[in-house]
Structures are given as structure tokens and as C-alpha cells.
Amino acid sequence: NNGDAATDMILKAHEYAVKQTGQATDKDRRIVPIHTQFARPDQLAAFKKYNMVPSFFTNHAYFWGDVHIKNLGEKRANSLSPLATVDKMGIPYTNHSDDTVTPVDPLFSVWTAVNRTSRTGQVIGTDERITPYQALKAITSNAAYQYFEEDTKGTLAPGKLADLVILDNNPLTIKPADIRNIKVVKTIKEGNTIYQRPVQ
Numbered sequence: 001n002n003g004d005a006a007t008d009m010i011l012k013a014h015e016y017a018v019k020q021t022g023q024a025t026d027k028d029r030r031i032v033p034i035h036t037q038f039a040r041p042d043q044l045a046a047f048k049k050y051n052m053v054p055s056f057f058t059n060h061a062y063f064w065g066d067v068h069i070k071n072l073g074e075k076r077a078n079s080l081s082p083l084a085t086v087d088k089m090g091i092p093y094t095n096h097s098d099d100t101v102t103p104v105d106p107l108f109s110v111w112t113a114v115n116r117t118s119r120t121g122q123v124i125g126t127d128e129r130i131t132p133y134q135a136l137k138a139i140t141s142n143a144a145y146q147y148f149e150e151d152t153k154g155t156l157a158p159g160k161l162a163d164l165v166i167l168d169n170n171p172l173t174i175k176p177a178d179i180r181n182i183k184v185v186k187t188i189k190e191g192n193t194i195y196q197r198p199v200q
Contacts, residue, residue, distance in 0.1 A: 002037045011046050032146060035098070037080050038072075044082065048091050053146045055094040056081035056138075058112040059102040061125070065118030078125035083113055087134055094146050095138040110135040110171060111180035132171045132179065162191040 010033050031052045033039075037060060039047070047054055058081045060068070068077035086093050095109050102108075113135040116124045123129075130138075144154025152161050166186040171179050187195035 002035050004038050004040050004043060007033060007036050007039050007043045011043065011050075014050060014052075030146060030148065034096075038076060039082065041085075044086060044089060044091070047086070048089055053092050053094070053142075054086065055096050055146065056083055057098055058083065058095055058116065059097055059109055061116045062112050062118060063102060065116070065122060065124035066120050068124070069118075069122070078128070080125055080128070081113075082125075082128050083130045083134070083138070084128045087130060092142050092145055093138060094143045095135065106139045107167075107171070107182050107184075108180050109139060111176075113138065114176045114179060117177075132176065136171060162188055164188050168197075 014031060029051060031050065033047065033052055033054045035057050036043070036047075036054045037057060039054070046052075061080055065077065065080070068080060081095075083093060083095065095113050097104050097106075097109055110132060113130050114132050116126070116129050118124055141150065141154035144150045144152075147153075153163060154160075156164065165184050165188070167182050168185050169178070169182045171182060174182065183197065184195070185197045186193060
């Protein structure tokens with residue numbers, strides 16, 4: 001759901017389900033509204049109230065940010081995928097690529113979340129930019145939590161699956177604009193190398 005009307009429908013459906021089942025909204029439901037690109041502040045408050053875990057789509061800022069400004073105006077376009085706002089609210093969130101709408105490239109999604117730059121170079125929502133660390137959490141530890149897999153994935157810790165990548169640069173220290181150029185050198189799945197970048 002991209003528009004706020006669709007988000008209203010999700011919230012009404014959730015409230016109806018809670019009322020019909022008689023079950024209080026609890027931490028372990030982890031309802032995942034997908035996209036929720038133009039969620040209003042009252043809707044974000046409802047996500048927090050109901051312990052929802054929204055999955056945003058910051059790649060939209062790059063691919064269609066210019067169109068959103070033209071069609072929706074700057075104020076609404078700049079509210080697209082409000083990751084900084086939900087982070088301050090303490091709402092766990094993820095960020096996705098919506099394959100096949102945009103390429104499956106997690107580092108590109110990190111880049112769009114950090115920079116929010118459109119194809120013409122406009123920043124789509126300066127105040128909603130997040131740090132590289134926050135953007136990495138959105139695709140690692142928060143994603144594991146969203147899938148009820150936080151005990152086995154998402155962070156490097158004893159007892160968890162050794163699923164990780166080795167990169168050719170550090171997304172936490174490189175210039176934010178260059179994050180999209182980082183390459184994966186090696187991919188390790190459960191301790192086994194499944195991809196090794198050829199020596200250039």
C-alpha cells in the first residue's frame with residue numbers, strides 16, 4: 001500500500017480483527033504494513049500502538065521522487081518513507097526493494113535511505129534521512145526481527161547462523177554518496193563461502 005487511504009484500510013482491518021477475536025494487540029503479532037510510503041503521523045502513531053513493523057521502500061525516492069514532487073507537491077513527497085521519524089518513535093522498521101519493481105541490491109537501498117537523492121539529484125525529504133548504521137539495521141537485525149528470526153540471524157553473535165558478507169569498503173565511514181558503489185567481495189552462508197568475487 002503506497003497511499004494513506006490504503007494504510008487506513010490496513011489499520012481498520014487490524015482493529016476489526018482484534019475486536020472479532022477478542023485478542024489484545026500484542027508484541028508477537030508483528031503485523032507488517034508494506035510500503036506505507038505516505039503514512040500520516042496519526043497512522044505512524046497507530047503502528048506504534050499496535051506494535052506493527054512497517055517495511056518502507058526508500059528506493060522510490062531515487063526512481064520516482066521527482067514525479068512525486070510534481071504530482072503531490074514537495075511537502076507530501078518529502079514525507080515519503082519516513083524512516084527517521086519512525087526511528088525516533090521507537091518503531092522497528094525495515095527497508096525493501098520490492099523486486100522486481102527495483103533491483104535486489106541491499107546496499108543500494110542503504111544508499112537511498114541515507115541520501116534520499118532522486119535521479120535528478122534532488123533530496124527527497126532531508127529530515128527523513130537516516131544514518132548508515134540505521135539503514136544497515138533496517139536490512140539486518142530489524143529484518144530478522146520482522147521474520148521472527150532474531151534468535152538465529154540479523155547480528156553477529158555466538159550461536160547464530162554465520163550468514164554475512166565481506167565488503168570492499170565500510171558503509172559506516174565511506175562518504176554517504178559513495179555507498180551505492182560498495183561491492184560484495186565474499187558471501188558466507190552458515191559458515192560456508194557461497195560467493196567469491198573474481199580477482200580483478
